[in-house]
Amino acid sequence: MKLATYNVEWFSNLFDDDGRLYDDDRWSGRRDVTRAQQTAALGHVFAAMDADGIMVIEGPDAHARRDGAAALEGFAARFGLRARKAVIGFVNQTQQEILFLYDPDVLTATHDPQTLGAPQFDGTLEMDLDTDAEAEVIRWSKPPLELAVTHKDGAAFRLIGVHAKSKAPHGAKSDADALRISIANRRKQLAQCIWLRRRIEAHLDAGDRMIVMGDFNDGPGLDEFEKLFGRSGVEIVLGEGAGAQLFDPHAQMALSRRLGAAPATARFKLPPHGRYLSALLDYIMVSENVRRMGAEWTILHPFDHPACFADKPLMEALLTASDHFPVVMTIDP
Known part of the structure; x- marks a missing residue:
């Protein structure tokens, strides 16, 4: 079974309100x-992945007059993808939905929100985020997508698709304002990860096969705010201490070596000089009972993955399609 997570920058902009691809020169x-x-470029990348299921982050917008799942299915039909059925969870107001695109001949997948260990993700959680001894109300701007997934051979899994809050100080008018917004966003991002971890622990306690995948906008050693708060959101979600933990080999690499080369899943151009920054933001985390299924991971990075670099059309497609690159995992269920 092959699964992938892929953050597609402004995927929604490629569709009209009827879910049809613009496919024009605008x-x-x-x-x-x-x-x-x-x-x-996206058609090329999705075809190259050839995955049984893809967690699409920043997928086509959905609301009362717009069907993001239908738009994604139309995209799959356009390029003849075998992953051609889409499921969406709680829609959000950000034009960046979380959807799961899958091959119905291999998998069944249903939106199956839970309340195990923590409130449902479209609700709220009260948590003290600072030092005033008063609880703040936490909400997900993009509620995680909880799925019950079954392979055609009978193996059942719990999948959670995640797009955690960005820590970037959008809207800052000064350096002091940027610092204030960054710290507030960091608190909210960590609170979301604690909320998510509570759900994960409940599933792990039940012995479920867990797969948590998506964009966490965070990672070990990624920025200076980790020193202030003591840990990253990714470390919280993976699990700390003696309890049951999730595993992702790229996160493990980042945790074990703070200096030197590290895997990357995203590449951004930074103002004002247009230099590029690479970062590890996207993960596929699994429980030990999934890892034992012979799990293998790869990042389809245009420069770091030898096969992608050797395939020039694919390399160009990856660079054109998004500022993130797919993370792919295979297991034998």
């Missing part, structure tokens, strides 16, 4: 990339 949400160029 600009997409990506800088200097037309909608036709991004659409073609």
Whole structure:
């Protein structure tokens, strides 16, 4: 069974309100990339993944007059993808949905929200985020997608698709304002990860096969705020101490070596000089009973993955399609 997680930058901009691909020469949400160029690049990347299930982060928008799942299924039909059925959970207000695109001949997948260990993800959680001894109300801007997934051979899994809050100080008007917003966002991001971890622990206690996948906007050693708060959100979700833990080999690499080369799943151009920053933001974390199924991970990075680098059309497609790159995991259920 092959699973992937892929954050597609402004995927929603490629569709009209009827879910049809624009596929024209007008600009997409990506800088200097037309909608036709991004659409073609994404078709190439999704076909190259050839996964049984893909957790699509920043998927097509959904609301009362717009069906994000239907739009994604139309995209799959356009490129003849075998992963052609889409399921969505709680829609959000950010134009960045979390959807699971899967092959119905291999998997069944249903939205199955839970309240185990913590409130349902479209609800609220009260938590003291600072030092005033008063609880703040935490909400997910993008509620995680909880799925019950069954392989055609009978193995059942719990999947959670995640897009945790960005820590970037959007809207800051000064350095002091940027620092204040960054710290507040960091608190909210860690609170979301604690909420998620409570759900994970309940599933692990029940012996469920757990797979948690998506964009955490965080990772061990990623920024200076980790020193202030003592840990990253990724470390919280993986599990700490003697309790049951999740595993992701790229997170383990980042945790074990604070200096030197590290895996990356995203590549951003930074102002004002346009230099690139690489970061590890996207993960597929699994419980030990999934890891024992012969789990193997790879990042389809255009420069770091030898096969991607050798395949020039795929390398160009990966760079054109998004500022993130797919993380792929295979297991033998």
